[in-house]
Amino acid sequence: MLDAPSPVPHDPAEPDTVPYRWHEHRSFDTWTWSCAVAIAAELRRDLSRRPRARLLLSGGTTPAPVYRALARAPLDWSRVDVALVDERWLQPQDPDSNAWLVRQHLLRDNAAAARFEALTRPGRSIQESAAFANAHALQPATAAVLGMGEDGHTASLFPDMPDLQRSLASRHAYVVVDASGSPGARQWSKRISLTPSGLAQAQSRFLLIQGKAKREAFQQALASGDVQRWPVLIGLDGATPLEVHWYP
Numbered sequence: 001m002l003d004a005p006s007p008v009p010h011d012p013a014e015p016d017t018v019p020y021r022w023h024e025h026r027s028f029d030t031w032t033w034s035c036a037v038a039i040a041a042e043l044r045r046d047l048s049r050r051p052r053a054r055l056l057l058s059g060g061t062t063p064a065p066v067y068r069a070l071a072r073a074p075l076d077w078s079r080v081d082v083a084l085v086d087e088r089w090l091q092p093q094d095p096d097s098n099a100w101l102v103r104q105h106l107l108r109d110n111a112a113a114a115r116f117e118a119l120t121r122p123g124r125s126i127q128e129s130a131a132f133a134n135a136h137a138l139q140p141a142t143a144a145v146l147g148m149g150e151d152g153h154t155a156s157l158f159p160d161m162p163d164l165q166r167s168l169a170s171r172h173a174y175v176v177v178d179a180s181g182s183p184g185a186r187q188w189s190k191r192i193s194l195t196p197s198g199l200a201q202a203q204s205r206f207l208l209i210q211g212k213a214k215r216e217a218f219q220q221a222l223a224s225g226d227v228q229r230w231p232v233l234i235g236l237d238g239a240t241p242l243e244v245h246w247y248p
């Protein structure tokens with residue numbers, strides 16, 4: 001058994017004033033399809049009331065199956081702009097980039113019609129890339145899909161990175177970060193990341209996690225409340241609850 005505090009179970013009747021809702025799935029398949037259906041529902045709702053929807057996606061090892069399931073959703077993908085929550089300072093054709101992951105796993109099937117905005121582009125400096133991202137971010141996101149490392153990082157906001165305080169306080173939606181010294185950033189210390197102020201504009205926020213270690217990390221983050229130690233806590237700030245989807 002896990003120690004308290006336990007994440008609350010999802011109650012559809014509960015008001016939207018809670019900071020997060022915990023969705024616990026029994027299997028990989030139910031996690032995959034539930035996440036895809038929930039994200040598609042947000043896109044569908046937004047497409048019914050404005051000309052274009054905007055989807056912000058994370059990279060990492062976790063979300064690929066959800067992206068493949070989401071790509072099959074029957075939506076008018078030609079009206080969906082897909083962008084990234086964060087990116088390593090790598091060009092989009094690099095297999096270690098988050099852009100590559102999104103192209104491989106989301107921009108296919110029905111979602112091949114979506115418009116994709118990579119965060120990096122040949123010939124553009126990292127500062128210029130962040131400036132372009134900030135210009136695009138003027139259009140509020142329909143949904144932001146977050147991941148979390150076992151160290152509590154989300155997007156490219158890593159605990160103990162020298163730039164963390166500045167990034168957390170930034171009024172820009174995206175910042176250039178130097179995550180040197182943060183083991184979770186591995187060899188990609190130069191990155192572009194969404195900030196809390198960029199994330200808070202998203203109409204809905206999802207956190208996709210799997211495994212006992214990440215569940216425990218999320219519980220520790222909630223118990224601590226220290227965003228410097230647990231940057232994933234930025235997901236709790238917004239007008240709607242963070243939808244946390246977990247499976248063992």
Ligand SMILES: O=C1O[C@H](COP(=O)(O)O)[C@@H](O)[C@H](O)[C@H]1O
Pocket residue numbers: 057058059060061062063085086087088098146147148149150153154155156184185
């Ligand atoms: O470096 C990154 O890691 C996080 C978490 O990734 P995971 O492999 O633990 O699922 C990811 O959300 C972020 O987009 C990525 O740049």
